[in-house]
Every structure is written in C-alpha cells, then in structure tokens.
Amino acid sequence: MAPQRMPVTVTVNGSDHHLLVEPRHTLLDTLREDLRLTGTKKVCDMGNCGACTVHVDGLAVYSCLTLAVETDGHEVRTIEGVAPPDGLDPVQEAFIRMDAFQCGFCTPGQIMSLRALLDGNDDPTDDDIQTAVSGNLCRCGAYRNILRAGRLAADLQRARRESEVAR
C-alpha cells in the first residue's frame, strides 16, 4: 500500500526544492522531515494552536492544515527565512526588547503571524495585532508582551523603511 509520491516544486526561503511527497503529507511534516527546517513546530497537528504557522505566498497559514502538494509552484517562508543575513527582523528585535517569549516553543509561530501582518500593513492597530496572533496559543503567558512587541515591531519597521528612503 505504499502511496504514490508526487513531484512538487516549491520555493522555501528563497531556494527552489524539487521534492517527491506523498499526497497526504502536510507542509509541516515536509518542512520538518524532508527539509529539516525544524523551527516550525508540531503541537496539535490539527489547526488549533498556531505553532506551525508559515507563509505561503506571503499569507500566514497553518502548515499542519496545508498539504505539501498544494504548495507546488508557490513560495513558502519559514521562521528560518525571516532574519536578514546580517541581523534580526524587526519582529525578532521587538521580541527581545519587549521580552515577548519565555520557553520559546510558540515563538516561531507568533513571529510568523506578526510578520505576515506587517508585510501587508506597517501601521496596524492594536486590534489588527491581536487578531493576527489570535490563533497562536502561548501557555507561558507571553501574550501581553507579544502584543507590545507587535506594536514596537511596526515602529521599528517604519523607522527602518524611512531610513532606507532617506538613503
């Protein structure tokens, strides 16, 4: 009963991958097992916690609810692809400054949710920020600081962009 594997070409964090995957395999398992990108976490595997959040074509999705075959021809970005080569993303920077993580297990998912928000909108309201992470559970209680980090990240992002424009 070995299932037929299907060819999938997917861009992950900027590089192209040609993979053979079982049709039932999730993007989450493919990232973790085939590409060994383990920053994306498997927690509930059924869309209830947000720990597996990645971007597909710039939108935040639960990778446990996305089949790998669906990403054929699309662009995937994971937590490993967020930081610029020489430093940290404004969201990551803000997480340090606002102390927005504790055990760190939910953190990649939280960061991906906020990054997707800021990719589309660099002046979000508090409600926007709360909505963006409302599907990401954190048991350590970092919520309030995560929301503060979202606000700071937006500020940092605007400042970075303005300084780029000035240059």
Add this chain to the structure above:
Amino acid sequence: MVATEPRELRSVGQRLKRIDSPKKLTGQERFTGDLRLPGMLYARLVGSPYAHARINGIDTSAALAVPGVAAVLLAADLPIREGENPLASDEAIYNGQPLAIVLAESEAIAEDAVLLVDIDAEPLDPVTSIEEALREGGPQTRFSAAHVDEAEARLHNSDAGAAEEKVLPANVTNTVDYRRGDIAKGFADADQVVELTITSEQVHQGYIEPQVTLVAPSPLGKLDVYTSTQGMFVVQNKVAQTLGLQASEVEVHQMPVGGGFGGKFGLNEAMVALAAVAVNRPVLLQLTRMEDFLSANPAPACEIRVKLGGTSDGFITALQADLTFLAGIAPSSPLGIAAILVGGYYRFPNMEITGQEIISNRPKSGAYRAPGAQQASLAIEAAIDELARALGKDPMDFRLQNCAVEGDERPNGGAWPRIGLKETLEAIREHPIWQEREAIRQRGHGVGIGVGGWPGGLEPATAVCRLDADGKLTMMLGSVDLNGSNTGMAQIAAEALGIETDDVNINVGTSSSAPWSGSTGGSKITYTVGAAVQRAAEDARKQILEIAAQRLEASADDLEIADGNVQVKGVPSSSISLKQIAELSMSGDGGVDPVLGRGASAITQAAPGFAVHMAEVSVDELTGETTIHRYVAAQDVGLAINPALVEDQIHGGVGQGIGWALYEGMAYDDAGQLMTASLMDYAIPKAEMIPNIEIILVQVPSEHGPYGAKGIGEPPAVPGAAVITNAIRDATGVRVTHIPVRPEIMARALDSAAAAD
C-alpha cells in the same frame, strides 16, 4: 512599581534581557522533537479504547506487515528489570493507557500501523467519579494483583496528622486529619456561620511542547536519553532502575523545555528506553496532542467543603473543611498541600480539616503549577468573602484583621517563617481599583480579591564554576532553565563575583557531567540553586583574590574586583586583570591553582510566597459570559533578581489562573472516556482572553535565599479562580462554586438567582 528598595546591588535586581534570546527567535533552538539520528525509529502508542477492561489478546500481525514498520512491541517484549511495566497486558486501567508501541521509519507509517493493531478486550466497570468511587459495593479501579499492594499501602499511607492508622475503604488511598482547639465551641462562639462546597475539574498543564523523548543506545554501551524534563537526575535514576543499569550507564541530555508547569518530571523516558533497547535502535516518541491529553499526568479534580464562623467584631472563630481529591489510577494528588493551605492563610483558633484521596480509572495525576493550592484558595477565599459579607465587614479589612503573620501556627504544626501576606494585601488595598470599587459597582462591574499562597520548595543543590582563559566565568549547573532562571543565575553569579552579567556563561551539563541538583519545580530553583550559585561564585572570588594578592603583594582584604580587574581598593593602577589571572592559573609555570569555585545549598527552611490578586469583571446577563476588564497582581517575591523575568512569571501564572477560573476542564463521560482530548475541546486561554495585568512587586526578603529572593513561580498561578469568582459575586450577587465558570453554568446560576428573588 517596587514597594521597597533593596540594598545597592549591581547585577541582581536589574531588568536584563534573556540570555537565550536569538536562538529561540530564529528557529535555531533545537528541542527534543527536532533531533534526528541515523537509524532512528518513530514511536506511536496504541492506547486502551476503554477506561477499564480485561485484555484477552492483542494481534499485531497486520500492523507488522505494513512496509516500514520495524516492530510492534507488547508488554512482554520490553526488557524490564524493575518496577511496573509501562505497557498494560492483562488489564487496562484508563482510557488511552499504552498497550503497545509501534516503531516505524516515519511517523505516518507508525500511525497507519496503529490502526491495524487488533485489541480483543472486554470492558469492565470503571471508577470515574467521587460518588462511584465511594459507593458501597461500587466498582474498583483494577482486579489484578497490583491492587493488593495498594491495599497494603493504604494501611500505612495515612498522613502524619491522622488520629490512628485504619483500614480505608476501597478506592481511598490517602487521608489527612488536622485539628486544633475545640471546633464545637468555635462555632458556638460565632455570630455568623457560612458554609459552601467548591468543585473543580481535572485540568491539563497545557505545555505547548508535547511530552517528548529520544533514546539512543550508544555504540559505547551507554544509553543516551534526550528529553524534555524538569528533572534530569530523576529521569536518570528511573531509566537505570527500570532497565537494570548503573546510573552511570544512562546519560540524560537536558533539552530545552517548551513548557512544563509541573507536568514533566519524567513520564515516558523509561518506556522509550525499553523500546530502544528492545530493537537496539534510536527511538523518538513525541506524544500527539490527543495522546498527551489521554495518557500524560493532569491535575486531579476535587471537591472541598468549608464551614467558617466569625464574630461581629471581625474575628474568625472556627474552620471546618473536608477535601476530596479524585486522583488518577495511582495515589498522586496534592491532598496534603491543599489541606495545609486551606487552614494556613488566616488565624483559625479552632480548626478541623479532614480529607481523602480517591483513585479512579483515569491517568495518574501529576503536579500542575502550585498543585492543590488553586483549589484550596478557591475554597477558603470564597468562604472568607461570604463570612465578611455576613458579618457586614469589608472583605479587605476582614482579611487584614485575620491573616497569618510570622510566628502564627500552620495546620500541620510549626509556625510560618517570615511571610509577606499582610504587606501584599496592603499593596492591593492601596490600589485605585480597590479604593473606587463602589463607583465600579455602580457601572455594573464587580471587584474581587483573593489570596494565593505556596509553602515553598526545598531540595539540595550544587553548582561549580571556573574562570575561563578569557577571564569570564562559566557556571555549571544540573538544573534546567524553564522560563528564564538561567538569566537570573548569571546575575547572581555576576553580583557575587563582581563582574558583568554578560561575562557569565551558564552551562547545564548532562547527568554524567553536571553537578547534582534537584528538579526544577515547586518554586525552588532560584531559592536553592541560586544560593549554590552565589556560594560557588563567592568561592571563586576568594581564590581569585588570593592569586591577585600574591601577585600584587597586597592583602586579599584590600582588593576589589572592578571592570574585569582585581585592584587594590582605590588604587586602580595597582591591578591585574581576570584574564591575566586565568592565564596564570592555566600556564605550566604560573604556580597557582586554576580557579574552580564550588557551592552547595541544603536549605531546610522554605520561603513561602504569597500573592494577592484583584480583578474587575462584568457578566453578560444573557450569555453568562464573564469579561475581565482589569487585573492587578501583587506578590511578595522576597527580592526580584530580575524584575522583568519575575513579571513574566506572573503574567504566565495569571493566565493559567484565568484558565482554571473560566475555561479549562477535562470532561469524562460515564464510561470514563475523555471527551476533551484536543486543543479545540480543551480551551487554553488565547491572547484576547487575557486582560492587561498590572503588577506590584512586594519585597519582604527571605532569610536564606540569594539576596533575599524567594521562589516566584507558583504563587501567581494560585489565586485566579478565587479572585474571579469573588468578583463575579460582587458584580452579580451570585456565588458560583464550580470551576471553570463556563458561560452556561453562569447563565443558569443567574437564572436561578433571579427565580429565587
């Protein structure tokens, strides 16, 4: 806001950033489930479909035929040498109990095979509730031999407070009995008496990282155990014992823990080790969320009845309480702690506290952040609130008039050491929300307060440090950092040695190499390991000063450490750098001993911690939904080693308290089947359910902790349910006594209150 300022310190007391920052933000941190080894197999469990059943046979042939399945192990296949077999064979005693382990080349293959394992089982009557457990002639949790040992254990297991040893009814595994004064007279003297019974459901620790263990037989004959645990040495001993190995043959690698909260003191390590040895290949088991709900170690359900009497001049005269914990399949409930706390926050001249633990066909209970305290607080704080109302007293003044202070006796004998309960209550009393509560009530909102206490944890600990060639200090520990404690350890070491926190490197070794220390839990790591760290750094400082004294031809007493140098006090020109000292001590012709500091602590007096919280809530009359508008958490922390990290702990505790109060409960049906086995059915609070939390740190220094610090992890998780139900009472006039206060429970309570009017 810090109520009292500590003496002048440089590192300790600073809001420093976490030392583990970048890796956890970039996806580079490796947790146990992220590891892969050559030849590794993925394990999946075959769980019992019944809460209680006789197992007639298990057919694994179809599962074994699946390509990629390496083995399907049953109880008899495990090379167990001592202790209970982690797989059931003749009798299953809870829904989800592991009966077989499938090992396969991938997780998906293992999952396929699990479905093909055929279990021939005959369901038996389960014990699923307190009533069933105590019913005359009712069911028992198991028919097999293990029960005989339990009956035997019951004979001896009565708590110290018990009047005499007696044979307990079936399914009752433990009792407590604490008495003081004359209870009948106490109630006779009372002007008002109130009585209520609170009930709480079984809840799960809800760590986001599931239970996970990887065990690899090493070619050198050792067993490597990589695991997410709060207690590496506990795991080492358990694995060694179960497999009949020397402890030194088991090397536990302490992995980062993605949340533990009491639920990770060793669970599946021995089982995974047995499987790995059985097939002689590395085996990884990461529980699925459903397996974790079914077979890990949640906190037990309980019922507490409280009767309280007081006089019109505002004094409590008598407390009578009876506690019942519905533990899982083995004695494992926090009955004793709950009993001590029910009778511990206030002065009760006459007291009678009784309690019992019952076992049931549910998974073994575990610790969950301040085990027993949450329920105890709910019971006593609800009763105190009601008694104050009955007596026409202000609930804050009434608490302040009766609260325990240093020297007051605890139910189990012995006096409270220095505690900051009164100071913490006072901090809340001064808060504007409390001052303006009348106006708040006019708006239809209610304000509630509640006390949460924790007796404090103790376990000896050691730490070792060395001066590195670059002049920095490496501190070696054997205790895991759960939520930032290593940052605090670096601050303590820096303070004691006189260097910058950045110049301290904290290194948690494996069970083979690390200095021994107790498990992380019970709010004791900073208190006990922190004390060892302080002493180790002080020891290193002494050695450094001696070397410098020789070199500088000065007396060690005249030296100080500043800016990475040892110098003659006030004469910076006469100095030697720490780097030079390190080089000297490591060179062949230096003639001085390398610096190796050691510290140990075996503190015998715990530092109890108290939190007082306050909430402003409103309740939707139609839906019964409770909204928390504002939340204030005051806590006596002794001294905050790092206020930012202390506040993080408080945020987390408050969030879990809100979960207890409003959302979380594991529901079982009459057949003992878990009905809430996913994060969809079991509601862990989301961001929008947690209000802003204002934090007030009160600092009543402990006598033995480093720089006066106390354990701070448990107390903030304690008062939540008491505070919120008291606030609901204030807002609606209705006393809810069951948690979680689901909207439907609340709506029904409002309806019956309206009908009664």
